[in-house]
Amino acid sequence: MSELFWASMADLGRMIATKEVSPVEVVRAHLDRIAALDAKLRAFITVCAEAALQAARGAEADLMADKVVGPLHGVPWAPKDLYATKGVRTTGGSKILADSVPRADATVVARLGEAGAIVLGKLNMHEFAYGPEGLNAHYGDARNPWDARAHRITGGSSSGSGAAVAAGLAPGSLGSDTGGSIRIPASLCGITGLKPTYGRVSRAGVLPLAWSMDHVGPMTRTARDCALMLHAIAGHDPADPTTSALPVPDYTAGLTGDVKGLRVGLLRAHFTDVAAPDVRAAVEAAAKQLERAGAIVDEANLTQVVHVAAASSAIVASEALAYHAAWIRSRAQDYQQDVRERLRVGAFVSGVHYVRAQQVRALVSREVDEALARRDVLLAPATPIPATVLGERETTLGDGTSDVRSALIRLTRPFNFSGHPACATPCGFTGSGLPIGLQVVGRPFDEATVLRVVDAYQRLTDWHTRRPASV
């Protein structure tokens, strides 16, 4: 069967369960595609071909014995190389952990395994997840599949996840998101990426960047696939004390396409108004589409988010250096330069700065909660700019300029700071054919409504079905 690599996880699961296709066929189709394209895309750090095929044969045997475990039975996926995978090296995109082989899976990797999903390999990333550009000096920079002529960034830090899912090398991935590292590559690569509520999904076995800002979440091509993955991984984990004991709903149950009466706030000022013209127009059009479908749309402003850059920098810099302190002292030369410098900056943030930043966090969280008290979701661009060319350092933002790094994280970082769930999904393309990302933000633990809005939008449009011409 041709083009299995473009099927969604939901469709693959259904085709496998009905024996229309074998898990072995599906895995082989993806491995062949990886072999054909990954030398250029550099999405993978490690490919687990033999293990994946063996797991597929096992899934096939279970299928023939009518032992289908669920909708992800036999469906391939690939985690960012931040997730511990038993017996498979987990590098964190680093030289320092190049030979590190965990003895156990991260909780979420184990949960997806129990759901029958099959790991294809480990995906490239910005070293130790500390960068929104998705650059890696040790394993090569992942390449955005949407531009055949120029090497554009995928965004990061889940760079390989963005490239792999966009190019059909894997139907789904787990990324991580500390300042936008799921939503930025989702936006720049034209896929769907969900940062759940802080505490919805276990971080046990996932290399930390900043404990209080890190989130684990799915990256796929559809809201339904995000819902399937989230359902498999969400829920309390004794190994991660920050996880919530709140029950995990069936996230697919609310994917009805109906948004009538849903209250949607389009975020202006800090968010939409500074975006590039193409991006702004696409997000405004998305709001209008939802309105035509019956949503009640108004405009909203979050005035306290101007403090997020300073406060979140203090928190991330401190927590990241705390984790990396021993290596920074003993192996500084083994880091890539930008990560080494970002880590070192953490030494100059005082305890008082850190606590004040956490007070600002309470302020911003309260404002987002107040905006969502009168609305069901908020809308904004996921990134104010599309993918830049590798090496580009400055970009236009609003009436001025900004460094690319700050621009990329500007609109995503506030919701790592506040912990609210947020999903990026494609909402159009620039005049030069680059994806534009819409961001949908919801109330704490209301991923169901966020996914419902994204799914409804995906039924009204076909942006999420477009494929890069170069692959």
Add this chain to the structure above:
Amino acid sequence: MLAPVEIDVATLRRMAALGGFAWTDAELESLRPTVERLLEMLERLEAVPIDELEPTTQYRVL
């Protein structure tokens, strides 16, 4: 209006030493512009009315 933050390498060296880090002057000089910008941004947070707010980091006995 707050004056721009200016820090010399000697001050950076002392600050880094408090955290147990010993970096060369060249390494510290390379960090200086970023640290100055960050500290300027953090100084501006002093004007934000947050004194009555509990920080989101709290110790609780469960």
